[in-house]
Structure formats: structure tokens, C-alpha cells
Amino acid sequence: MLSELDRILETSAFSDKGSGWLFSEDPMILHVTSDLMVLFAFVLVPAFLLYFVRRHPRSAQRRALPHLLAFILIFGIAHTCLMITLWNPLPTFYWPAQVFAVAMVLLAFSVAWFTLPKILKLPSPAKLRAANRALANEVEKHSRTSRALTLIQEKQRENLSLRAREIENKTAELERANESLRRFAHIASHDLQEPLRKIAAYADILEEAIAEKDAEEASRAMERLRAMSSQARIMVSDLLRFSKMSQYQPVREPIDLQAAVEEIAEIFEQTISGRSGSLEISLPALCVHADPLLLRQIFQNILANAVKYVPQTRAPRIIVKAKEGEDNWKITIEDNGIGFDPALKSKIFEPFTRLHGRKIADGSGIGLAIVYRAVHAMEWAIDVETQLDIGTTFCLWIPKRDLRREDEAPEEETTAARASP
Missing domain, CATH: 3.30.565.10 (Histidine kinase-like ATPase, C-terminal domain)
Structure with missing residues (x-):
């Protein structure tokens, strides 16, 4: 078993990759430059992915990022090993390069199995635009509803204010009417009592004149009684006319x-x-x-x-x-x-x-x-x-x-x- 492992790890049969190009300067420079650029890209892309996860910690696709990071990093390490074996055919770099290649295949299947469905769930730009338009329409609808509610509230406040002013005016009018009624009742009572007092007084005079058989005094008392009765009748008639005016519908x-x-x-x-x-x-x-x-x-x-x-x-x-x-x-x-x-x-x-x-x-x-x-x-x-x-x-x-x-x-x-x- 150990002899078989030694045979596999034996490097005498290996040759450096540069010998295939006869260590020609131009192909080697091109090869090294391309590997360095790929390595730089494989370092830069994980940095971008980590920055994205940091800025969007609740992203639904963050679970797929470890597979992508591992795939990219292993790919970068494999290119580094290939670049080193350009001069030194060490098994330390030859075999890892092959192992990394197999790992990349497995990770590729893992990415395809776990990450691709999640990536496919990402909405397309057209769907995002449609969703944005629908959201904008919904926002506008809510804005219109809010404006309508605001107008209704303002109208209700105006109606309440108008109603309050009407109630105040009616209250003031009622108070004036009550005051006018009290004054009216007082004046009417006073004015009606005056002819009634005179009627009572002249009735006593008439009674005395009749008892004394004074025809002239009795005639004068009767004349005053008629005048006072007429005055009281006119006053009552005017009072009725005035009271009817408040209920008359023109x-x-x-x-x-x-x-x-x-x-x-x-x-x-x-x-x-x-x-x-x-x-x-x-x-x-x-x-x-x-x-x-x-x-x-x-x-x-x-x-x-x-x-x-x-x-x-x-x-x-x-x-x-x-x-x-x-x-x-x-x-x-x-x-x-x-x-x-x-x-x-x-x-x-x-x-x-x-x-x-x-x-x-x-x-x-x-x-x-x-x-x-x-x-x-x-x-x-x-x-x-x-x-x-x-x-x-x-x-x-x-x-x-x-x-x-x-x-x-x-x-x-x-x-x-x-x-x-």
C-alpha cells in the first residue's frame, strides 16, 4: 500500500509545464499573466458577494452564497497551483490542482442543485417593473383615498362648525325671543291693567251715581266706561294680531x-x-x-x-x-x-x-x-x-x-x- 502511494507521489516522472514551451518567455508571460488576472477576479468576486450580504443581511439568496464562494475560491487556488507548476513539478501542487478540479465539479453540481432554483426565483426586470407599477398604483389609490378622507373630514368639520354657529344663533335668537316675551308679558300686563282699573273705578262711580240718582254723573261714568272698554278691546285685538304674526307663513x-x-x-x-x-x-x-x-x-x-x-x-x-x-x-x-x-x-x-x-x-x-x-x-x-x-x-x-x-x-x-x- 505504501509502495503504491510512493509510486503515485513520485515526482521523477513529472516534468514542469514550462518545459513544454521550452521555457519560451512570451508564452510563459502570457500564461502567468492570465492566471494572475483570473486569481484577481476570483478574489474580487467573493469580496463583492460578501459586501452584498453585509448590505442585505435578510436577502433570500444569502444561503446560496457559501457554495458560490467555495466554488470561486477553489477555482482561484487551482489556478495558483497550475501557475506554480509552470516551473516546479511538485506533487504538492500537481495533485491539489487535480483534487480542486474534482471539487469544482462537485461544487458546480451543488450550485446547480441548491443555488440555481433560488436564483431562478429572482423576478425578472419586467416583473419588477410591473410590481413597481402595481405598487405605485396602489400607493396612488391609497393617496386618493387619504385625500378623499381628508376632504370628508374637512367637510364634516365645516358642517359641525356651521351647525355649531347655527345652534349659537338659534340659542341667541331664542334668548332674545324669551327676553322679548318677558318684556312683552310685563308691558301687556301693565297696559291691560290700566283700562281695567279705570273700568273698575268708573263702575264704582256709576254705582254711587245711580244710588244718589245723579243722572249727569251716571251718564259721564257710562261714557268713560265705554271709552275704557273700547281701549281694552283694541289692546286685546292688537295683542292677538301681534301674536299671530310670529306663526304666519307668508x-x-x-x-x-x-x-x-x-x-x-x-x-x-x-x-x-x-x-x-x-x-x-x-x-x-x-x-x-x-x-x-x-x-x-x-x-x-x-x-x-x-x-x-x-x-x-x-x-x-x-x-x-x-x-x-x-x-x-x-x-x-x-x-x-x-x-x-x-x-x-x-x-x-x-x-x-x-x-x-x-x-x-x-x-x-x-x-x-x-x-x-x-x-x-x-x-x-x-x-x-x-x-x-x-x-x-x-x-x-x-x-x-x-x-x-x-x-x-x-x-x-x-x-x-x-x-x-
């Missing part, structure tokens, strides 16, 4: 404004002419879309107020006219009455509020409150200008959507006409 229909105001003015014609006064209505041909009842309440109460507060020593002079603005029409009702203190302007539309005593003019103080509610129900605006002892001017602003010249076509008809060929 309707809108086209009305000739000039004709409507002239019809209302006829109520006061006899009173005004009897005092040598005048009521001038100077309105253009206007068609107003309004509730007939509310329109009548507005002008009737303002005109009644104008006639009532003109002193008996002065002839009433009332002027109704209109002026066109950019977005509305301004209707003014001007009188030459006693006016009132401008500092009390904020109270003139409050119910049961009288800025003058009963000696100057009688009334329940409800007329202008009805005017204000009617104007508010029509979504119009009203204001008052006054000069003490000179006169008062009520200004009513009616939007052009509700008031236009009779020779003008409705806005929707005009738009349709422009759109038609």
Missing part, C-alpha cells in the same frame, strides 16, 4: 305697488282731507312679489302712525316715494309729525312701546312692532330717520328679486331668453 304673489299703496291710503283720505292735509304717492310702475296681508300691515301701520303723530295745529303732509339702488329699491314714507328723540330709535319697533304719552296720541304701541315682524318675515329691511318736532321718515328696502319695474321681464325669463338660440 306667501308671495305679484302686486302692483302703486295701486296697493293707493288702496291703503283711502283709509286715511277723509282724516287727512278733513285737516287740510295731503298724501302724495309718487311711485314708478313697480311690481312687487310679496304677501298681500303683510304688505298691507306694513304700509297701513306706518301711514296710521304718520297721521296720528301730526299735531292738530299742523296740516298732515305725507309723501311716499321710491328710489332705485344697485341691489334694491328704497321706499320712503315721510311725514311732518312731531318726530321723537333719535336716542330712542332702537326702541321704536318694540311691542307696547310708546315714545310719547297718551295726551299726545292714543294707541297700544303695537303697530310698528307688527311692521317690523312683517318686514322680517318678507326678508326685507327697515329703518327710521327722525328730527324732533320736524318729522319722521320710514325707509323700507326691498330687494330687486322681489321688486322690479313692470316693463322688465322676470330674471328667470331673461336668463332663459339669453340661453335660447
Whole structure:
């Protein structure tokens, strides 16, 4: 056995590889240079593979790298042995070169068996591009969904904010209504008690006059009882009218404004002419879309107020006219009455509020409150200008959507006409 091993390891039969080229310088230089370059490549490639594993420690192909590294390193060692045997035919390098060659074959099969399937699992560039496009589409889809959710959240926040403002406005309006109701109840109770007290007092006077058979005193007491009863009846009637205004649902229909105001003015014609006064209505041909009842309440109460507060020593002079603005029409009702203190302007539309005593003019103080509610129900605006002892001017602003010249076509008809060929 040992003799056979000695025979195999015997190097006398070996010759160096350089003798085959007669140690010619050019082939040997070319051979050594090519082996050195292959060795350098087999050292550089494992370095790249190790760097890849270090940068991607969780790569799915890292288990295949030891086979590749062993294959490349053995290949490099084999080339080094072949390069050495160029000058020295030592069995130390001849046999390892052959063993390494067999090892390379085995490693090649190992690489093919273990590594190739894993390498084949790597997606192609086309698949990677498709996956990237699908991922980009998915990201864009999620981005659109996120933007939509953001818009919905913003809209919900706006709705909540709007709802909160509406609740605040409703709460404030309710508080104002409650305060107005408390003030209304207090004033109404006070004003209703006054005629009732007088009725009770004159009833006692009437009873005493009848007992004493004083016909003249009894007649005077009856006259005052009728007056107080009439005043109480008017006050209750005005109170009912005012309370109904809060529940009234207005309707809108086209009305000739000039004709409507002239019809209302006829109520006061006899009173005004009897005092040598005048009521001038100077309105253009206007068609107003309004509730007939509310329109009548507005002008009737303002005109009644104008006639009532003109002193008996002065002839009433009332002027109704209109002026066109950019977005509305301004209707003014001007009188030459006693006016009132401008500092009390904020109270003139409050119910049961009288800025003058009963000696100057009688009334329940409800007329202008009805005017204000009617104007508010029509979504119009009203204001008052006054000069003490000179006169008062009520200004009513009616939007052009509700008031236009009779020779003008409705806005929707005009738009349709422009759109038609």
C-alpha cells in the first residue's frame, strides 16, 4: 500500500509545464499573466458577494452564497497551483490542482442543485417593473383615498362648525325671543291693567251715581266706561294680531305697488282731507312679489302712525316715494309729525312701546312692532330717520328679486331668453 502511494507521489516522472514551451518567455508571460488576472477576479468576486450580504443581511439568496464562494475560491487556488507548476513539478501542487478540479465539479453540481432554483426565483426586470407599477398604483389609490378622507373630514368639520354657529344663533335668537316675551308679558300686563282699573273705578262711580240718582254723573261714568272698554278691546285685538304674526307663513304673489299703496291710503283720505292735509304717492310702475296681508300691515301701520303723530295745529303732509339702488329699491314714507328723540330709535319697533304719552296720541304701541315682524318675515329691511318736532321718515328696502319695474321681464325669463338660440 505504501509502495503504491510512493509510486503515485513520485515526482521523477513529472516534468514542469514550462518545459513544454521550452521555457519560451512570451508564452510563459502570457500564461502567468492570465492566471494572475483570473486569481484577481476570483478574489474580487467573493469580496463583492460578501459586501452584498453585509448590505442585505435578510436577502433570500444569502444561503446560496457559501457554495458560490467555495466554488470561486477553489477555482482561484487551482489556478495558483497550475501557475506554480509552470516551473516546479511538485506533487504538492500537481495533485491539489487535480483534487480542486474534482471539487469544482462537485461544487458546480451543488450550485446547480441548491443555488440555481433560488436564483431562478429572482423576478425578472419586467416583473419588477410591473410590481413597481402595481405598487405605485396602489400607493396612488391609497393617496386618493387619504385625500378623499381628508376632504370628508374637512367637510364634516365645516358642517359641525356651521351647525355649531347655527345652534349659537338659534340659542341667541331664542334668548332674545324669551327676553322679548318677558318684556312683552310685563308691558301687556301693565297696559291691560290700566283700562281695567279705570273700568273698575268708573263702575264704582256709576254705582254711587245711580244710588244718589245723579243722572249727569251716571251718564259721564257710562261714557268713560265705554271709552275704557273700547281701549281694552283694541289692546286685546292688537295683542292677538301681534301674536299671530310670529306663526304666519307668508306667501308671495305679484302686486302692483302703486295701486296697493293707493288702496291703503283711502283709509286715511277723509282724516287727512278733513285737516287740510295731503298724501302724495309718487311711485314708478313697480311690481312687487310679496304677501298681500303683510304688505298691507306694513304700509297701513306706518301711514296710521304718520297721521296720528301730526299735531292738530299742523296740516298732515305725507309723501311716499321710491328710489332705485344697485341691489334694491328704497321706499320712503315721510311725514311732518312731531318726530321723537333719535336716542330712542332702537326702541321704536318694540311691542307696547310708546315714545310719547297718551295726551299726545292714543294707541297700544303695537303697530310698528307688527311692521317690523312683517318686514322680517318678507326678508326685507327697515329703518327710521327722525328730527324732533320736524318729522319722521320710514325707509323700507326691498330687494330687486322681489321688486322690479313692470316693463322688465322676470330674471328667470331673461336668463332663459339669453340661453335660447
